[in-house]
Amino acid sequence: MKAALSLTLSEAEAAPTSVKPRRRRRGITAVGAGDAKPTEKLDLRRTLLEANGSQWPRLTDECSSALELMGGPAVVGVTSCIRGEGRSTIAIAMALAQPYRYGTTVLLEADVEKPSLAATLELQQAPGVADVLEGASSLEETIQWTGESVGVVTAGSAGTDTSALLSRLLRRNLVGELRELADSVIVDLPPFVGPGVGMARACPRVVVVVRAGSTPLDRLERVAAELDHPPVIVNRADERLPPWLRRMFRTTS
Amino acid sequence: MRRYVEAYFRHPILLMLPVLVAVAASSAYVVRQPNAFRGGASLWCDTPVPNPSSIFGGSSQQSPAETQRAVLTELLLARTFLEKVGEKAVPSRYGTNGPKARADDALFQLARDVQVSTGGPHLLLVSTTGGTPRRASQLADAVMRTYIDEVNDTQRARAQSSLVFYRSQMDEASKALSDARAKLTQYAQANQGGGPAGTATDATIAQLTEQVSGAQANYDKAKGDASSAQLVISSGSDSGVVRVFDPATASPVPVGRRKKLVFAGAAGIFGGLMVSFLAILLLVGTDRAVRGAVDVEAIRMPVVATVKEIGPKRRRRKKAS
Numbered sequence: 001m002k003a004a005l006s007l008t009l010s011e012a013e014a015a016p017t018s019v020k021p022r023r024r025r026r027g028i029t030a031v032g033a034g035d036a037k038p039t040e041k042l043d044l045r046r047t048l049l050e051a052n053g054s055q056w057p058r059l060t061d062e063c064s065s066a067l068e069l070m071g072g073p074a075v076v077g078v079t080s081c082i083r084g085e086g087r088s089t090i091a092i093a094m095a096l097a098q099p100y101r102y103g104t105t106v107l108l109e110a111d112v113e114k115p116s117l118a119a120t121l122e123l124q125q126a127p128g129v130a131d132v133l134e135g136a137s138s139l140e141e142t143i144q145w146t147g148e149s150v151g152v153v154t155a156g157s158a159g160t161d162t163s164a165l166l167s168r169l170l171r172r173n174l175v176g177e178l179r180e181l182a183d184s185v186i187v188d189l190p191p192f193v194g195p196g197v198g199m200a201r202a203c204p205r206v207v208v209v210v211r212a213g214s215t216p217l218d219r220l221e222r223v224a225a226e227l228d229h230p231p232v233i234v235n236r237a238d239e240r241l242p243p244w245l246r247r248m249f250r251t252t253s
Numbered sequence: 254m255r256r257y258v259e260a261y262f263r264h265p266i267l268l269m270l271p272v273l274v275a276v277a278a279s280s281a282y283v284v285r286q287p288n289a290f291r292g293g294a295s296l297w298c299d300t301p302v303p304n305p306s307s308i309f310g311g312s313s314q315q316s317p318a319e320t321q322r323a324v325l326t327e328l329l330l331a332r333t334f335l336e337k338v339g340e341k342a343v344p345s346r347y348g349t350n351g352p353k354a355r356a357d358d359a360l361f362q363l364a365r366d367v368q369v370s371t372g373g374p375h376l377l378l379v380s381t382t383g384g385t386p387r388r389a390s391q392l393a394d395a396v397m398r399t400y401i402d403e404v405n406d407t408q409r410a411r412a413q414s415s416l417v418f419y420r421s422q423m424d425e426a427s428k429a430l431s432d433a434r435a436k437l438t439q440y441a442q443a444n445q446g447g448g449p450a451g452t453a454t455d456a457t458i459a460q461l462t463e464q465v466s467g468a469q470a471n472y473d474k475a476k477g478d479a480s481s482a483q484l485v486i487s488s489g490s491d492s493g494v495v496r497v498f499d500p501a502t503a504s505p506v507p508v509g510r511r512k513k514l515v516f517a518g519a520a521g522i523f524g525g526l527m528v529s530f531l532a533i534l535l536l537v538g539t540d541r542a543v544r545g546a547v548d549v550e551a552i553r554m555p556v557v558a559t560v561k562e563i564g565p566k567r568r569r570r571k572k573a574s
Contacts, residue, residue, distance in 0.1 A: 059560055066558035090560070207557065213263075215543045217552075224554050232549045237559035241262055249255045249547075 056093075063090060064097035066233055070205065072102060072184075075175055077110075077203030079189040079196060081219035085211035086235040088116050091188040094207075095150050103183035106143060106151040110169060110199055111190040113162045115155030121146075128156025133168045139177050151182060166195040170202060192223050200227060211235045259544060260536045268532060272525030279521035283513045289382050292389030292503035294397045296321065296377040301408060301485070301494045316374035321495055325369050325377070325400050334399065335360045338367075341395035343388065367396055376498065386503035394501035404494050412485035419479035426472035433468045437461040 070076070078091040088111070095107035109117045109129060118125040123144050127137040132153075143151040158165055178185045187203055190196035200206050208223055210232050223230070241249070261268055298317035328334040339360060368380040379396050383389030440461055543549060546556040 062558045062560050069555075069557045086560070208554070210543050210549060212545050213542050217541050217543050217548065220543055220549070220554070221552055224552050229552075229554050231557040232554045234543075234546050234549060234556055234559040237545050237561055241259060245258065249258075 059093045060097045063093040077187040077206040080209040095186045106182040109155045112155045112158040118154045126157040128154035130156035130158040268529040271528035275525035276521035279517035283517040288507035290386045292381040292393040294393040294501040295499040297498040318371040342392045390503035412482040416482035423475035430468035433465040
């Protein structure tokens with residue numbers, strides 16, 4: 001599998017080898033958008049721990065291992081076949097997992113149709129991606145930094161015309177701009193349908209989140225064909241089989 | 254195969270439920286059945302008179318009890334015999350006055366309630382089952398009496414036919430004997446004074462005398478056979494073939510249900526497992542979702558991480574607590 005992985009993830013070589021100087025963060029240590037009133041520092045880990053309990057550290061560890069297997073971050077898009085497969089959760093975990101090894105990270109919410117990061121992380125919804133695309137605010141101002149060297153760019157006030165917003169998002173190289181501001185970028189992509197297909201293709205590397213028992217196999221096969229067998233993170237892989245039975249099936253297969 | 258086993262472990266309650274329900278239902282059915290009581294009787298079987306009894310000499314052939322068991326088992330398949338038994342046992346229940354289907358059901362149930370076995374070369378055992386000790390005893394008694402009547406009737410009918418046959422043979426033998434005697438007398442009178450014939454005359458007399466003896470033997474045999482047939486007819490109800498040895502009795506203690514419960518439980522488990530098996534087939538057949546890393550790797554997509562049980566489900570639980 002490792003051999004296949006190294007072939008599939010050839011872009012991994014493009015991952016940064018040196019951590020960008022932390023001075024970049026200076027001046028925006030106060031959490032919140034540039035025009036937002038200064039608030040106390042957000043502690044994403046604490047927020048998530050309160051919401052999810054002790055399973056969060058385990059999740060970030062898993063995501064950290066996954067990123068290492070993929071050859072390190074730089075830019076990683078997180079997509080899924082359908083909604084509700086834990087795509088945003090995995091994206092957050094990946095963003096949290098990165099700073100220790102790869103420096104500053106920005107989590108970009110590209111799913112402007114159904115944004116969820118602001119609510120999950122208790123951040124301000126606007127300004128965000130939509131505001132940047134409409135020219136209402138600069139990209140740097142929209143980054144909401146946390147105490148973990150993780151910045152978050154929420155979807156912003158998208159309004160109702162999300163398809164026009166998505167096409168503008170596709171045209172503008174937001175990810176490239178963010179790479180100037182952080183060491184790595186994690187993109188919380190929309191599901192792999194409609195405009196989500198184009199956005200996933202625009203990302204240099206994509207990881208697909210699959211929820212066991214929910215993701216249709218035919219949809220995953222389509223993703224595999226169109227994105228050339230991208231790596232997968234299986235969510236809710238709750239193995240009910242006893243270990244000895246699992247071993248037996250592995251041996252027979 | 255893996256998907257089927259996984260489906261079982263994913264829905265253990267759903268798939269065990271049919272087994273539990275089936276076992277509970279079959280056990281409840283057995284428990285709710287009315288009590289059954291066992292009755293029994295035995296018959297003494299022997300060779301028919303005037304033949305010597307088989308108890309005084311062993312025989313390599315089938316024992317009388319075995320023969321009678323085969324006959325009684327055969328008769329228990331016959332509707333007429335069952336009707337006779339039913340009328341003797343409980344006329345109101347097995348009578349033919351009611352609807353035919355109901356009477357048929359009752360007769361088949363009656364046949365199921367009777368078991369026949371042998372206790373040795375001469376002892377035929379009749380076991381019955383009934384809702385009450387009295388009914389079980391009545392049924393055993395009815396089977397016994399009906400069978401004895403059937404055997405006696407058959408014996409008598411055969412003896413009647415044999416008697417007619419042996420009498421006609423006796424008449425013919427009697428006539429042949431009279432003729433032979435007349436010829437001998439006539440010849441003896443014709444050659445009373447002796448004469449030139451000498452030795453030839455003696456040979457004719459010897460031949461005629463032999464004919465008389467043969468006719469006499471035939472007559473005696475026919476007479477003996479007729480007497481035997483007459484004896485059977487005159488012996489009335491006791492043909493000597495079967496007679497009651499132990500009268501019908503029944504145990505006041507109901508038959509234990511352990512065996513039935515075990516069988517019902519086994520049947521329930523089997524039925525429930527079949528339902529579970531079909532349910533698994535249905536679940537797996539209609540399941541088009543990815544179930545784990547193995548399914549993903551099967552379409553040549555590398556799995557870089559597996560995350561166990563995280564997301565809204567646990568979050569909700571946490572919030573609730």
